[in-house]
Each structure stands twice: as structure tokens, then as C-alpha cells.
Amino acid sequence: MGLDRLVLTLLAQESAAPQVLADAFVAPLGESLNAAALVLARELRHKGLWIELGDGGFRLKKSFEAADKTARRIVILGEDELQSGILTVKTFSTGIQTKVPRANWVSFFQIE
Numbered sequence: 468m469g470l471d472r473l474v475l476t477l478l479a480q481e482s483a484a485p486q487v488l489a490d491a492f493v494a495p496l497g498e499s500l501n502a503a504a505l506v507l508a509r510e511l512r513h514k515g516l517w518i519e520l521g522d523g524g525f526r527l528k529k530s531f532e533a534a535d536k537t538a539r540r541i542v543i544l545g546e547d548e549l550q551s552g553i554l555t556v557k558t559f560s561t562g563i564q565t566k567v568p569r570a571n572w573v574s575f576f577q578i579e
Contacts, residue, residue, distance in 0.1 A: 488539045489517040489537055490511075490516040490577075491518055491541070491542050492541045493518060493544055494525070494530035494543055495544045500523050500546070503544060503549050504521070507544060508520045511573065519534070519537050538559075540557060541556070542554050542555070552569040554566070554567045554572065555567075
């Protein structure tokens with residue numbers, strides 16, 4: 468009987484706990500970009516950011532679903548972004564998609 472109350476109490480505490488989200492989720496567009504995504508994630512992590520990393524084998528829709536559950540933003544890393552050094556970033560709370568040049572990456576992710 469007491470175990471039931473303990474389980475109910477733990478479930479109530481779990482649902483009341485605020486969800487902590489990563490600063491960004493890096494989503495490579497294709498398996499060939501996995502290595503570049505890892506380099507980007509490491510660079511941002513070294514700057515003190517919390518970065519989750521997706522897999523280029525995921526469809527873009529699956530990456531968006533995973534990112535929406537774990538991070539405040541998704542970074543879409545395709546061939547164009549890799550070559551230009553300008554990331555495409557979507558912020559989930561506002562729905563706004565932004566192009567962020569390499570020089571502004573860290574400051575952009577630290578906002579909020």
C-alpha cells in the first residue's frame with residue numbers, strides 16, 4: 468500500500484519539475500555531414516554551450532521532433548551552411564528561422 472503512494476508522489480514530482488533544455492540541437496543533413504556536425508558541436512561546447520547532436524541518417528522531420536523535445540533551437544547543417552559558414556537556426560519558442568554568421572554563433576546561442 469505504501470509503495471503506491473511513493474510511486475504517485477514521484478510521478479507528481481517528475482511532472483512538476485521544470486524541463487531544462489539544451490542551447491541548441493545540431494542536425495546534419497546527411498550522413499556525410501556527421502563529422503562536420505561533430506566539429507561544430509565540439510566548438511560550441513568549448514564555448515560553454517550545451518549542445519545536443521543529431522545523426523545525419525535521420526530525416527529532417529525526425530531531427531526537428533528530437534530537437535523540439537531537447538533544445539531551445541535547432542541548427543540545420545547542410546552543404547550550403549558548411550561552405551558559407553552561415554548557420555540556419557530555428558528558435559522553437561518564437562518559430563523564427565535566422566541565418567547566423569560564424570562570427571556571431573556563440574553570442575547568438577547565449578541569448579535567452
